[in-house]
Amino acid sequence: MATSPLPPRVLEIRTHGVSGTPSEQILARPQAPAQAGALAAVPGSTDPERGFVELLDLRGEPVGESANPNHRVWAYHWGAMTSGGWRKALWAVLLPFGLINTAYAMIPEQEAARREPEPAWAARLAKAAMHVVGLALTVLFTIQSAVLAVDLVAYQSLLRPHAQGDSTWLTRLPGSGWFAGDPLRLSLAATVLLALALALIGTITRFTKVDDTGSVDDTAPSTLGAQTGISDAPDTILESQDFHDGNPTATLLRGIHGVAAPSALLLVLLVVRSTGPLGYWWLIPLGVLVALVTAVLVVDLGDPGRVGTVLRNARAKRLLRVTSWSLSLGAHAGAVIVAGWFLPDRLRYAPDRASLLSVSEPIWITLLVCAVFWLLLWAAIGRIVGRHRGYWQGFPASYRPWMNGYSPVAISALAVALGAGFGAGVAWSVDVIISLGTELGDILPGLWDIVIGRSPADALVLPTTYATLSLLWGIVAAVAVLFGAAGVLAFLRSGRRDDSRWQRELSDLGDPAPGLARHRRAWWLAAHNDQVPVLINRLFWIVVVAAAVAAAVTLSGAGSAAPVRIFSAVGTLGLLLVVLASAVAIQRAIRRPGRGRTLGVLWDVASFWPREGHPVVPPSYATVVIHDIVTRVEDERRRDPDQKIVLCGHSQGSLIMYAVALRLINREGSQQVTSLAEPTDATTEASLRWADLSLVTYGSQLRWIYGRAFPAHLGFHSHHRLQQALNWRWLNLIRTSDPVGGSVLSWNLSRADGRTGLQVDGDVLAPSEPGWRRTCAAPIDAEPLPDSGPPRIRYLPLGCEIWLPDPPPVAEYSFSRGHSNYPRDPVWPSLIADLVTRDSP
Numbered sequence: 001m002a003t004s005p006l007p008p009r010v011l012e013i014r015t016h017g018v019s020g021t022p023s024e025q026i027l028a029r030p031q032a033p034a035q036a037g038a039l040a041a042v043p044g045s046t047d048p049e050r051g052f053v054e055l056l057d058l059r060g061e062p063v064g065e066s067a068n069p070n071h072r073v074w075a076y077h078w079g080a081m082t083s084g085g086w087r088k089a090l091w092a093v094l095l096p097f098g099l100i101n102t103a104y105a106m107i108p109e110q111e112a113a114r115r116e117p118e119p120a121w122a123a124r125l126a127k128a129a130m131h132v133v134g135l136a137l138t139v140l141f142t143i144q145s146a147v148l149a150v151d152l153v154a155y156q157s158l159l160r161p162h163a164q165g166d167s168t169w170l171t172r173l174p175g176s177g178w179f180a181g182d183p184l185r186l187s188l189a190a191t192v193l194l195a196l197a198l199a200l201i202g203t204i205t206r207f208t209k210v211d212d213t214g215s216v217d218d219t220a221p222s223t224l225g226a227q228t229g230i231s232d233a234p235d236t237i238l239e240s241q242d243f244h245d246g247n248p249t250a251t252l253l254r255g256i257h258g259v260a261a262p263s264a265l266l267l268v269l270l271v272v273r274s275t276g277p278l279g280y281w282w283l284i285p286l287g288v289l290v291a292l293v294t295a296v297l298v299v300d301l302g303d304p305g306r307v308g309t310v311l312r313n314a315r316a317k318r319l320l321r322v323t324s325w326s327l328s329l330g331a332h333a334g335a336v337i338v339a340g341w342f343l344p345d346r347l348r349y350a351p352d353r354a355s356l357l358s359v360s361e362p363i364w365i366t367l368l369v370c371a372v373f374w375l376l377l378w379a380a381i382g383r384i385v386g387r388h389r390g391y392w393q394g395f396p397a398s399y400r401p402w403m404n405g406y407s408p409v410a411i412s413a414l415a416v417a418l419g420a421g422f423g424a425g426v427a428w429s430v431d432v433i434i435s436l437g438t439e440l441g442d443i444l445p446g447l448w449d450i451v452i453g454r455s456p457a458d459a460l461v462l463p464t465t466y467a468t469l470s471l472l473w474g475i476v477a478a479v480a481v482l483f484g485a486a487g488v489l490a491f492l493r494s495g496r497r498d499d500s501r502w503q504r505e506l507s508d509l510g511d512p513a514p515g516l517a518r519h520r521r522a523w524w525l526a527a528h529n530d531q532v533p534v535l536i537n538r539l540f541w542i543v544v545v546a547a548a549v550a551a552a553v554t555l556s557g558a559g560s561a562a563p564v565r566i567f568s569a570v571g572t573l574g575l576l577l578v579v580l581a582s583a584v585a586i587q588r589a590i591r592r593p594g595r596g597r598t599l600g601v602l603w604d605v606a607s608f609w610p611r612e613g614h615p616v617v618p619p620s621y622a623t624v625v626i627h628d629i630v631t632r633v634e635d636e637r638r639r640d641p642d643q644k645i646v647l648c649g650h651s652q653g654s655l656i657m658y659a660v661a662l663r664l665i666n667r668e669g670s671q672q673v674t675s676l677a678e679p680t681d682a683t684t685e686a687s688l689r690w691a692d693l694s695l696v697t698y699g700s701q702l703r704w705i706y707g708r709a710f711p712a713h714l715g716f717h718s719h720h721r722l723q724q725a726l727n728w729r730w731l732n733l734i735r736t737s738d739p740v741g742g743s744v745l746s747w748n749l750s751r752a753d754g755r756t757g758l759q760v761d762g763d764v765l766a767p768s769e770p771g772w773r774r775t776c777a778a779p780i781d782a783e784p785l786p787d788s789g790p791p792r793i794r795y796l797p798l799g800c801e802i803w804l805p806d807p808p809p810v811a812e813y814s815f816s817r818g819h820s821n822y823p824r825d826p827v828w829p830s831l832i833a834d835l836v837t838r839d840s841p
Helices: 086-105 110-115 120-164 176-180 183-204 209-213 224-228 248-270 283-301 304-311 314-341 343-347 360-393 407-435 440-451 464-494 501-506 516-527 529-556 562-591 598-606 622-639 652-672 682-687 702-709 716-725 828-835
Strands: 010-015 039-041 051-055 068-077 644-650 693-698 730-735 758-760 775-777 780-784 791-798 801-804
Touching (some): 010 622, 010 652, 068 622, 086 120, 086 183, 086 562, 086 598, 120 176, 120 183, 120 248, 120 283, 120 343, 120 407, 183 248, 183 314, 183 343, 248 304, 283 314, 304 314, 314 343, 360 464, 407 464, 407 529, 407 562, 464 529, 464 562, 501 516, 529 702, 622 644, 652 693, 652 716, 702 716, 730 828
Parallel strands (some): 010 068, 010 644, 693 730
Antiparallel strands (some): 039 051, 051 068, 758 775, 780 791, 791 801
């Protein structure tokens, strides 16, 4: 009697996306989530922030899939690396710096540099300009903090009321008179607190060995292009060793920022307004800042590769570390010395001096530096885009970069506007808290006075720059509200329009059907996530126009006009609400680390990229996480060479697993292809593929966000090369109602002619050729219910893309769908089983 072949041994490794999905949800079955008490760490997983987890039975044995006991499932969790604890909660104040770092990763310089020779100055100028904008943002943060501590709190809120004999709630606090009566104590206290705050920020973002030397051993250069035979297209950064190596120039940049922050503090203390001449001591910290900008330009416009090679030397590393620490400590010490020797005399009360600092000039000058180098960035990106335009025209429109490659310009502009606006919002908040008393009856009328620009008699004197920033954000908020209202109206109207017939037919819904309007709105929202870059582009131009209008109003002295006061009031109120919301989010994240994941979501996305654009940001988790999974997969492969391994990534986790697959293939290929220039035939090519590795992405943004916003790191050709190297064992799953995920391996889904099915304009990974084809298919029904009922499983395969209906024709189990719970779909087991045994799609 013939025996059926034994099912293959399979190891399925799943990882989550943003928001730190619990392991019991990652390991869920269609019937229910896994029991938390039945989960255990996979042997070898000891780090509390990340590791592998599996489901055990009552005997303590790993639980296999019902159809195949040899099919094990692991969950890899990493969410604790970006949230939990007070240190990570304080990362919220670093969001503008994170945007600069993200914008740096968006620079599309790598592709053209590898594809054909091009002038190096464009890419280097873009990087240099971005670095200087980031450095100016650090200086602006320090200046605004110094204004807040030294002028608004120390002088205007403590010393001046004490000297005038006024009584406020702040001067009535225990011990406040001891400080307010002595300028020396007050200046030292304010300066030391500022220095400690800067040191705290350095502590919560400290560099590690990963930033400097990387997290993995040396590996041969990328060979994926050689393995697949696609040598005409350049390898992207994510395919190369560069992404996994540490960057010594980032350590140098960290030292530059570490010196710039206390130097800016020292500069502010030395330009305190006095009755006598200002003197020239302030030229020293100003000269240091100019020298730091010059150093950035020399490194970036020169030869960063040579600088990196020098800094990899152990002696050079020690010299850099000692030099940067010495200069930073010297600047901090100088600030404390000035606070004890120079500042007290100028801190004494003068009846004609409402404000201690003439602070608008340093803020304006810093913003002007940002604007100048931002324009240089724009020019450099324009040169790069011009070299890439013909290359990108060969892509489908759905794969071309965001904003035609100008997204770094937009994101960096938003970062500066957000950073400056947040500083102004904190100052307005302090004004409200300090000058309006503690009784609710005093706060509300006074708050209204401040919002509309009619300051109370005891209100603080804020820099005039903050009025300009309030006007800027007032214009932005007003226009954004109009666009938001139009979007909400379109969303509501989508429930009454029959623009989603194929989604309805896939779900086997009639017309009318219960809840059809709700489903139509969900389908409409999911179909429009490609409009996000359009929205970012519009927001960018709104900010640019609003900044020009606000600057023109300030220079013309028209700030008292009624329309200007209205927009300024809207901006002030908006900035106050932003600061309040940030404070609440930080407080929740500190008090309830397990639930306060709102802030962690931001860094789940932004902290994937190495700290090369701005060093004062949370550490990148990508190289550590990728190294963990790659090492474990290689260990499992050595332990059981015949085992099939399936990498499964949800949402942000799809980017992680994508990078893991690239890394595994490159590390394997570097051992097999070292002596080969190019594959000589199809047999050689096929022999280099991983016969036991598969990839499943679901709810993924690999196309519409990462492939388009970060074209130097991944994109159309890296997708194609990876799919070929995997022998087309890469599936992407997407629900019709998923508002966050999207198609990755196909695009422009629509009805086919003749109503014979559904089609896409292209299948990026068609096995017949290294291009795309028009693909047409009809939904597949499987496992009908008893009595010839509707199908239990229905899905739409388009090449290697699988569309899942939501709602399904039959909802056997109740769980939220949309962007969540993909492994709980009944079709999941059969797709995995087919994937590990397929030879071609």
